[in-house]
Amino acid sequence: AQSVSQHNHHVILSEAASLELGCNYSYGGTVNLFWYVQYPGQHLQLLLKYFSGDPLVKGIKGFEAEFIKSKFSFNLRKPSVQWSDTAEYFCAVNSKYNFNKFYFGSGTKLNVKP
Amino acid sequence: GAGVSQSPRYKVAKRGQDVALRCDPISGHVSLFWYQQALGQGPEFLTYFQNEAQLDKSGLPSDRFFAERPEGSVSTLKIQRTQQEDSAVYLCASSLRRDPNEKLFFGSGTQLSVL
Incomplete structure (x- = not known):
């Protein structure tokens, strides 16, 4: 079965600091990768996604993520965070052959x- | 409506009670998903509908859990004889097309507490 690990459960930064949130997945086949964000009091929403092509993907609000296939990683980055980025971030993966099931990590606050 | 709507927002049930959770997806969305999110965890897949057809129910944890979407729009997740371990936030999500790699739109969830 697929699994997703987010090792940082809680991260505290000052404004303008750089951000990197780790995400590792375990699956032997071809996957699609996602980052979802949940702002306080709001629902989960898509931040960015990777299907194929350029392993560096850019999302909304200045976020980007890099897919490193050899490391089974899809880390989220932002050069300079703002107070409004306070939220919980979830990494998710699904298989290209059984894409109905999304597997989520446990989240990083x-x-x-x- | 503008987004995915779930009701009730909060539900407190006594152990052994049956509950029904409702999801109104975005109008016209073909795909509908139910997820269970326990405290401190990420969402876990329960089941998936394409229109009225339940194509995957492999995530339902027991036969006490039942989901339906009879007319291909509103969906109901029913939990019979609730147990304490059923306490969680139940999330509904929908997407426009049959390809769920399209963006998922999530509702705000129903927080179920079983006492």
């Missing part, structure tokens, strides 16, 4: 201090 990001707290940005103003």
Whole structure:
């Protein structure tokens, strides 16, 4: 079965600091990769996704993620965080051959201090 | 509506009680998903519908869990004889097309507490 690991459960940063959230997955086949974000009091929403092609993908609000196939990783980055980035971030993966099932990591809570 | 709507927002049930959770997807969305999110965990897949057809129910944890989408729009997740371990947030999501690699739109969830 597929699994997704997010090793940072809680991250605290000051505004303008750089962010990198780790995501590793275990699956032997071809996968699609996603980052979802949940702002306080809001529902989960898509931040960015990778299907194929350029392993560096850019999403909304200045976020980007890099797919490193050899490391089974899809880390999320942002050069300079803002207070409004305070949220919980979930990495997710699905198989290209059974794409109905998304597997989510346990989430990383990001707290940005103003 | 503008987004995926779930009701009730909160549900408290006594152990052994049956509950029904409702999901109104975005109008016209073909695919509908139910996820269970326990405290401190990420969402876990329960089941998937394409229109009215339940194509994957492999994530339902026991035969006490039942989901339906009879007319291909509104869906109901029913849990019979609730247990404490059923306490979680139940999330519904929908997507426009048959390809779920399209963006999933999530509802705000129903927080179920079983006492």
